[in-house]
Amino acid sequence: MSLNFFMQNLINALQWGSFYALIALGYSMVYSILMLFNFAHGDIFMVGAYIGLGVSLVLLKVVGTGAAALVPGWVVLVATILISMFLTAFVGIIVERVGYRPLRDAPRASAAITGLMIGIILETSNILFLGGQRLAFPQLIESRTYNIGGIFITNKKIMIVVVSIGLMLALHQFVTRSRWGMAMRAMAYDFVVVPLVGVPLNTIAVMTFAIGSALAAAAGILFGLSYPVLDPYMGVSFGWKAFVAAILGGRGSIMGACIAGFMLGFIEIMTVPGIQIINRLFALNIGSNLRDLIAYSIVLAILIFRPHGLFGEPYSAKLRL
Amino acid sequence: MTGTDQATVTRGLPAAVGRLLAGVPLLGWLLGFLAAVLVERTIGDTLAQTLGLPKMPVLFGILTVSKVIAEIINAVVKNTAFDPALLVHIPAALVYLSVVYLLPIAAVARLGARAANRAAAIMDRWNLTIPAAVHIGLMYLTLHIWAAMSDYRLITLKITLIAVLLTLSLNIINGYMGEFSCSHPGFMAVGAYMSSLFTVGLFVDDKVLGKALMPWALDFLTFPLALIFGGICASVAALLVAIPSFKTRGDYLAIISLAFLFIIKSLFENLQGLGGARGIAGQPDWAALPVIFVVVGLGIWSINNFVTSTYGKALNAVRDDELAAEAMTVNTRQAKMTAFLVGAFWAGIAGGLLAHVVRYINPAMFGIQKLAEVLAMVYFGGLNSVYGSIVGAVSISLLGEALRPLEILKWIIIPLMLILVMIYRPTGLVAFRDFDLREAMKPKTEPGQRK
Numbered sequence: 062m063s064l065n066f067f068m069q070n071l072i073n074a075l076q077w078g079s080f081y082a083l084i085a086l087g088y089s090m091v092y093s094i095l096m097l098f099n100f101a102h103g104d105i106f107m108v109g110a111y112i113g114l115g116v117s118l119v120l121l122k123v124v125g126t127g128a129a130a131l132v133p134g135w136v137v138l139v140a141t142i143l144i145s146m147f148l149t150a151f152v153g154i155i156v157e158r159v160g161y162r163p164l165r166d167a168p169r170a171s172a173a174i175t176g177l178m179i180g181i182i183l184e185t186s187n188i189l190f191l192g193g194q195r196l197a198f199p200q201l202i203e204s205r206t207y208n209i210g211g212i213f214i215t216n217k218k219i220m221i222v223v224v225s226i227g228l229m230l231a232l233h234q235f236v237t238r239s240r241w242g243m244a245m246r247a248m249a250y251d252f253v254v255v256p257l258v259g260v261p262l263n264t265i266a267v268m269t270f271a272i273g274s275a276l277a278a279a280a281g282i283l284f285g286l287s288y289p290v291l292d293p294y295m296g297v298s299f300g301w302k303a304f305v306a307a308i309l310g311g312r313g314s315i316m317g318a319c320i321a322g323f324m325l326g327f328i329e330i331m332t333v334p335g336i337q338i339i340n341r342l343f344a345l346n347i348g349s350n351l352r353d354l355i356a357y358s359i360v361l362a363i364l365i366f367r368p369h370g371l372f373g374e375p376y377s378a379k380l381r382l
Numbered sequence: 383m384t385g386t387d388q389a390t391v392t393r394g395l396p397a398a399v400g401r402l403l404a405g406v407p408l409l410g411w412l413l414g415f416l417a418a419v420l421v422e423r424t425i426g427d428t429l430a431q432t433l434g435l436p437k438m439p440v441l442f443g444i445l446t447v448s449k450v451i452a453e454i455i456n457a458v459v460k461n462t463a464f465d466p467a468l469l470v471h472i473p474a475a476l477v478y479l480s481v482v483y484l485l486p487i488a489a490v491a492r493l494g495a496r497a498a499n500r501a502a503a504i505m506d507r508w509n510l511t512i513p514a515a516v517h518i519g520l521m522y523l524t525l526h527i528w529a530a531m532s533d534y535r536l537i538t539l540k541i542t543l544i545a546v547l548l549t550l551s552l553n554i555i556n557g558y559m560g561e562f563s564c565s566h567p568g569f570m571a572v573g574a575y576m577s578s579l580f581t582v583g584l585f586v587d588d589k590v591l592g593k594a595l596m597p598w599a600l601d602f603l604t605f606p607l608a609l610i611f612g613g614i615c616a617s618v619a620a621l622l623v624a625i626p627s628f629k630t631r632g633d634y635l636a637i638i639s640l641a642f643l644f645i646i647k648s649l650f651e652n653l654q655g656l657g658g659a660r661g662i663a664g665q666p667d668w669a670a671l672p673v674i675f676v677v678v679g680l681g682i683w684s685i686n687n688f689v690t691s692t693y694g695k696a697l698n699a700v701r702d703d704e705l706a707a708e709a710m711t712v713n714t715r716q717a718k719m720t721a722f723l724v725g726a727f728w729a730g731i732a733g734g735l736l737a738h739v740v741r742y743i744n745p746a747m748f749g750i751q752k753l754a755e756v757l758a759m760v761y762f763g764g765l766n767s768v769y770g771s772i773v774g775a776v777s778i779s780l781l782g783e784a785l786r787p788l789e790i791l792k793w794i795i796i797p798l799m800l801i802l803v804m805i806y807r808p809t810g811l812v813a814f815r816d817f818d819l820r821e822a823m824k825p826k827t828e829p830g831q832r833k
Contacts, residue, residue: 098633160801167808170562174761175804177754178797185793297750301640308637354648357641361626364638368630 065211066334074330075323076218076287079225082322083280084303086232086315087153087273093249093313094269097169100176101156102277103300104183107293108152109278110198110285111187113145117199117282120144138201142224142282146275153274154267161270162263180296187293195292198285221283228279229319232272236315241268249313302329305360311373321371328356399488405826406491410498412520414487419527422482426531429481433474434467440534442483443475444784452787495826502825513823522675529671536671540739542779543674544732547681549759549775550768551728556757557765557813558689559721560701561631565623565639566729566756568646569616571748573730574737575650577612578662581605581738588664590657605668609677609734616730617723619646624722628715631704643753650745661744662737669738677735681728686768686817688724697721698766758800764810768817774810 084106091099099105120140124131160175187193205216236242247255248265256262284299285291306325310317332355339345364370406414422438430438439446450471457464491498505513529536548570555563583591585601598604619642626638651659688694696717699707708714737743755778763774778796785792803811 092633163805164808167804168765170556170765171761171804171808173562174757175801177757178800178804181754181797182794185790185797188790189794301644301750305637305641308633312633351648351652354645354652357644357648361622361638361641361645364630364634364641365626368626368634370634 068212070330070334071327072212072214072218074327075222076326077330078323078326079222080280080284080299080322081303081306081325082319083225083228083276083283084299085306085310085318085322086229087277088304088307089310089313089315089318090245090269090273091266092307093315094245094252094266095161095165096252097161097172098176098304098307099156099161099270099273100173100300100304101160101179101183102176102273103296103298103303104180105149105152105156105274105296106277106281106299106303107187107291107296108183108281109145109149109274110281110291110295111191111196112148112152112278113141113282113285114196114198114291116144116148117141117201121199121201134202138286141201142279145278145282149278149281150271150275153270153277156274157267157270161266180300184293184296191293193293195290198289198291200289201286217287221287224279224283228276232276232315235272241265245269305357309360309363309370311370314370314372317370317372325356325360328359329353332356402492403488405499406495407498407502407826408517408823409502409520410491410495411487412517412524413494413498414489414491416520416524416527417490418483418486419524421486423527423531426482429478433478434470435474435478438531439475439478440532441538441780441784443479445787446471446475448785449787452789452791455788455791499825502823506820506824510820514819517823518679522672525675526671537739538780538783540669540671540674541736542776543678544735544739545759545775545779546772547678547728547735548732548756549763550682550685550771551725551732552756552760553763553765553767553771554685554689554697554721554725556760557767557770558694558697558701559718561627562633562636563623563639563722563725564636564753564757565620565642565646566725567748567752568639568643569620569726569729570733570736570752571646571650571743571745572616572619572726573609573612573733574743574748575612575656575662575733576615576730577608577734578665578737578743579656580608580611581666581668582662582664586664586666588662590655590660590662602666602668605673605738609731612734613727613730616726616733620722620726624719627718627722643748643750647745647749650748657744659745661742661747663742665738665741665743667738667741669735674735674739677731681731682768682772682817685724685728689768690816693717693720758796761810762800762803764813764815767810767813767815769815770810770812773812 084102087102087105088098091097091102117137120137124137130137156176156179160179161172164172164175202217202220207214207216236245244255244260244265245268247260248262252262284295302325303322306321307318308321309325310319310321329352332352336351336355426438430436435446450468453462453464453468456462502513505516525539529539548566552563552566555561555566579591581601581604582588584595584604585597587594623635623639623642627635630638650656650661656662689697696707696712696714699710699712700714700717704714707717733748759774759778760771761774762778763772764770781796781799782792785795788795807813
């Protein structure tokens, strides 16, 4: 087990962690405002990836491909990410309007059920309209591999990590520096009293859904770039894992969601070499397909010893049923 | 929340029918259903042929109607040939439904109301066991005759009964105790695997589990043991979620239970001794309808007793305010522990039954999909209510079967319905209703007649 091998895995973990962190941010932001989890968020990630696919195909048709292209690939990529983030934000707004606003005063579990059901509807409509077969995501930028001291890094991996961290920093700036961000923080502090002083709850809720969905769309496109096969159920496993990350970071904590997202990616990627080391040390034969089991056992252990997550407030609020 | 907010319609045909049928006791309805089933048995096939239906409608004609709708949709979307003669099936199915079910049920229930009320009044004075045995016996007889008419009905009925038990056991945790537990398919998987291990391992030669350890001619007698073994194993597994629940509540407990589900599923996928991802097949065919009926009946009875006992009230207290409950001498740890253990036990038994009905299990059967299904049943039917669990499980599983011809559209219709229920009745259709057998079997007073 050399350092090189470790670094190689670390880079993969950073890449997976960026997907989880970007999606977990959406869960966490909605939670901080409305005190409930948007269970349709995983499927919004899927819808975002498909919207990105559509947008990039249209753009490629307009500007042309290969040597005849009017603009280089990265311009198309940036345009795709921005346009899809904008479009997917509307999906989030619709989900809020249909599934969550009518249930503002209902028990939290009911809203969780509507979220789950909207997720199923999104998956099914995708199969209904696109036929259910897997689609290939166009490769907008050429893949290059750099060899830095024996560690192989592709330009896509660097780009994915840089773009996600950039988005997180932008979100942090927005939340801490802007007036709307201040309104969001106030709402997260108390969503009963703050509307009384004139901050509109519905506008803020819509804004959180829109921002969360836009981040999910960015994650979807970045995912499509590195694993260029999209299928209608891709949001399910990613969504639930990002949900785990959001909880692990502490409900409603934006920094917690980012760090826990990267941590979950790290745990998932590192269990395989970890199992190999243990096998070699103790002459055991543990299969590396136990990855999920070990990863979730670690999550379970963390939550048993820190029941409110890594950066969350201890649980005190009374449940609304 | 209770039955007080029911809409009261006083005019029109539905109200008139409602007034006419208000005085019918449960016994009368059961006799009506029995009559309907007997009518179907005698004239069902002939009537279906006369009406031009290809065969007897299996699920009250809903399946027939949704088949026609599916054909129409296919014709519109994919331009397949559509035979206009199929349109006749819709009124035919309606006529079949009214002639075979609605009319006999209404007629027998109405005409026999007086006699049924008298019988119910006599039985009301006796020990509860006798009227209960009469009602349940009638119910079983009706279901048996109904299911004997087609294999499809039989398997649908079995799966529905198991769904009732599963929903009820989840309602203990999610409804009565108010936690959002996502681990139920995991408990079910443990029960299914362990009871299969018991039956297949001991009595059946199998590729995965090897030769039968102790072949025995009367091996089917051990089926209850196998189910209980599965249930107890599920309870032991539930400790993994129950113990963290002492300190953790709400969303964190939800995530712990979800992690538990993933862990259990991954464990069974990787245990090559239990068949790995391919699972175990070849369970003996012991889960006949009477067995399932008895087990599910026992489950409903014991869960109902549990939730109406002081233990159940303690669960409600923990849900409404844990600190106050503790101050009122409720042992919250014990309450949470019992809720998880009892819920997991019956979920394990439901899993064992399912394994022996489908006679094949693999880890993929107990994933997120199953979780969404069970949660849908609980929240559709109603929280904190035995009636609600029965209503939710029966309606969602029958609807799932009846809409099967619509294929993928089914997964838009059912979620949409659930969203509407959540918006207009956020706690489910019949939430917070107590289930009282004696109350249900009481004679009804006719409208306009004094008690």
